[in-house]
Amino acid sequence: MTTTQFSSEERNRYKAxxxxxxxxxxxxxxITIPRRDPGEHDVQIEIxxxxxxxxxxxxxxxxxxxxxxxxxxxxxxxxxxxxNKVGSAVTKFKPGDIAAVGCLVDSDGSCPECQAGFxxxxxxxxxxxxxxxxxxxxxxxxGYSDSIVVKDHFVLRVPSNLDLAGAAxxxxxxxxxxxxxxxxxxxxxxxxxxxxLGGLGHMAVKIAHALGAHVVVFTTALNKKEDALRLxxxxxxxxxxxxxxxxxxxxxxxxxxxxxxxxxxNSYLRLLCRDGNMTLxxxxxxxxxxxxxxxxxxxxxxxxxxxxxxxxxxxxxxFCGKNNITAEVEVIPIxxxxxxxxxxxxxxxxxxFSVDMASLKSQ
Ligand SMILES: [Zn+2]
Ligand SMILES: [Zn+2]
Numbered sequence: 027m028t029t030t031q032f033s034s035e036e037r038n039r040y041k042a043x044x045x046x047x048x049x050x051x052x053x054x055x056x057i058t059i060p061r062r063d064p065g066e067h068d069v070q071i072e073i074x075x076x077x078x079x080x081x082x083x084x085x086x087x088x089x090x091x092x093x094x095x096x097x098x099x100x101x102x103x104x105x106x107x108x109x110n111k112v113g114s115a116v117t118k119f120k121p122g123d124i125a126a127v128g129c130l131v132d133s134d135g136s137c138p139e140c141q142a143g144f145x146x147x148x149x150x151x152x153x154x155x156x157x158x159x160x161x162x163x164x165x166x167x168x169g170y171s172d173s174i175v176v177k178d179h180f181v182l183r184v185p186s187n188l189d190l191a192g193a194a195x196x197x198x199x200x201x202x203x204x205x206x207x208x209x210x211x212x213x214x215x216x217x218x219x220x221x222x223l224g225g226l227g228h229m230a231v232k233i234a235h236a237l238g239a240h241v242v243v244f245t246t247a248l249n250k251k252e253d254a255l256r257l258x259x260x261x262x263x264x265x266x267x268x269x270x271x272x273x274x275x276x277x278x279x280x281x282x283x284x285x286x287x288x289x290x291x292n293s294y295l296r297l298l299c300r301d302g303n304m305t306l307x308x309x310x311x312x313x314x315x316x317x318x319x320x321x322x323x324x325x326x327x328x329x330x331x332x333x334x335x336x337x338x339x340x341x342x343x344x345f346c347g348k349n350n351i352t353a354e355v356e357v358i359p360i361x362x363x364x365x366x367x368x369x370x371x372x373x374x375x376x377x378x379f380s381v382d383m384a385s386l387k388s389q
Pocket of ligand 2: 137
């Protein structure tokens with residue numbers, strides 16, 4: 027076969043073990059799913075660890091009206107594994123290599139976004155799960171599985187010094203916080219705020235600290251102070267304390283807002299200096315109210331950011347390798363995933379669950 031485009035009938039498939047939700051209300055349970063046999067540009071990966079992202083929970087429960095969930099749904103886009111097999115045209119990987127897959131497994135490669143290395147903004151990108159699967163029909167299945175087959179361009183190399191369970195969350199939480207900080211010029215000497223110390227926020231603190239910034243964590247929970255300092259924060263501000271907040275007015279170069287619950291963003295915008303930027307990576311259900319003067323008075327800007335491109339994700343992994351940065355994880359067997367979801371919905375995790383996929387073998 028000379029073409030790389032396969033119709034769903036042409037492509038041979040094999041069976042993989044996975045955990046899936048059958049509908050928006052059912053717990054995740056063991057299932058067998060089809061995976062394509064690797065084509066010439068494909069990498070087949072035995073999955074070792076998969077992080078549990080808040081998006082997994084939202085998708086499983088069909089909470090995003092813009093992207094309705096197709097069931098069965100196999101979530102997971104923080105994937106670390108060992109290369110099992112590569113196609114004949116793959117040069118970047120060989121069997122035995124440690125490799126990673128994040129939120130994207132394909133894009134058109136030809137639009138201006140892809141050409142510029144911003145695959146995450148491509149109109150035709152294929153998400154790692156719950157996106158139409160051009161190879162097999164149906165939708166793509168994510169990392170709560172014993173294996174996955176992904177086009178080589180979307181497979182990342184993992185620095186050998188990183189703990190693999192802790193490295194998995196870098197593929198979403200890590201790049202989601204790294205990308206806007208790089209875009210908005212967070213470097214040594216800059217003053218950076220991080221709003222919310224959860225899965226994303228704790229990565230932001232570690233990365234901003236390693237970039238050399240002066241890091242201030244905003245939290246509502248006084249009991250997170252010690253942890254924030256241990257993770258690399260220079261200061262912790264209790265956001266309800268208006269005196270503490272006022273002291274920082276007009277002083278921040280950049281603030282990353284990782285909170286998905288409703289909150290007043292004007293109280294943070296006022297803390298930005300002239301030309302300072304605040305980037306949203308959390309997505310509350312209701313629209314934010316923005317007072318125009320919060321922006322006008324010091325030419326401040328408010329923006330959003332969505333994960334990162336493939337080249338930038340590799341850059342982030344290499345940066346984390348150099349600085350020995352991984353997520354703080356609680357490693358669980360796949361059989362505990364439903365319990366983990368319950369705890370995640372109550373923000374009861376420090377700071378990410380990472381599923382040890384060896385547990386799926388005994389299933
Ligand atoms: Zn995610
Ligand atoms: Zn594109």
